[in-house]
Amino acid sequence: MKKHLATYWILQFTGWGLYCAGYIFLYLTILPWREDYFYAQLATHAISGLLLTHLMRTVIRRSGALDYPFKKQLLTVILLSLCFAFLIGLTAIGLETIMGIQDKRSVKYxxxxxxxxxxxxxxxxxxxxxLIYFTYHYMQKNKQQKIDQARLESLLKELEIRTIKAHINPHFIFNALNSIRALVVEDxxxxxxxxxxxxxxxxNSMHGDKAEKILFEKELSVARDYLALELIRFEDRLQVSFDIDEDTLDHPVPTMILQAMIENALNYGINRNSSTGSLHVWSNYTNHHHVFGVTSSGSFREYIHERKEGIVKLQGRLDLMYGPDAGFGVIQTREGLIEAKISIPI
Incomplete structure (x- = not known):
């Protein structure tokens, strides 16, 4: 960002410096007359031009004109050029009049x-x-899109190698990549x-191949990233909320376990119908246990039927790591609302 800003100011001062140099050259070599206030007038016009084109840049950036379609950008360039050319003339001549340095030959107008x-x-x-400003940003935008595309391709190759080992569903990865690919142009x-x-x-999924546990704070961060990507696909169909006891953030939990619970909630909850759904992630300490879970909308019967094998595996993982003191359960708190929770001894 600082690099682009420095480039902008260098071009600004260079451009208006050349403007002044050009007029001085013409004044000294071609024009047959001399003016009393030539240099003061030139400085007034150059400073007015510098400040007002900077203001024009602010208008362009805040209006989002750089993201307009080509035809709308061209129309914007013409209209802005007309408006700010008039403003520069108005400001420069107004200052000349106030300062008393106007050209004597122009008093008749x-x-x-x-x-x-x-x-x-x-x-x-x-x-x-x-034209220079819009062209520069168009080239920068194209360059960034190529970088993003290269990163996507590199990430896809890495995913193809790691998918078998990963703790996450490969369907989610490809859905996320498709969503991102659509956003590269749109946003x-x-x-x-x-x-x-x-x-x-x-x-984090690759780290999970080496480490069995991770601080809940990092596990929650992964879950937030996972949900942010899923929200691209679900848009306003999904309402997400969190209720996290900050004291639980430093407690270690099995790697990627919260993400797996959220994935189950999405796949066997809102994903099964077109209506708006909800998902609530919570965590607290209860009776010397760290209890956390996901409460979501969905069909309890379908959830239990479809995830029976996954539930058994998850419970087995907890048994191996914590013994009988840890537990995993899925209940229907009320019609259309499922609660999956894990309890880990402190």
């Missing part, structure tokens, strides 16, 4: 006439400024964030 003449002259400079900033989230999940 009205103020608006002089401003209009200068606005017409300035239009070509402002239009060129806009590049969100696409970059999603790539980072998917990378975090992949990194």
């Amino acid at each position: 009205s103020f608006l006439n002089i401003v209009s003449r200068f606005a017409i002259s300035y239009f070509q400079f402002v239009f060129l400024w806009n 590049p900033e969100r696409a970059r964030s999603a790539i980072t989230q998917l990378s975090n999940i992949l990194r």
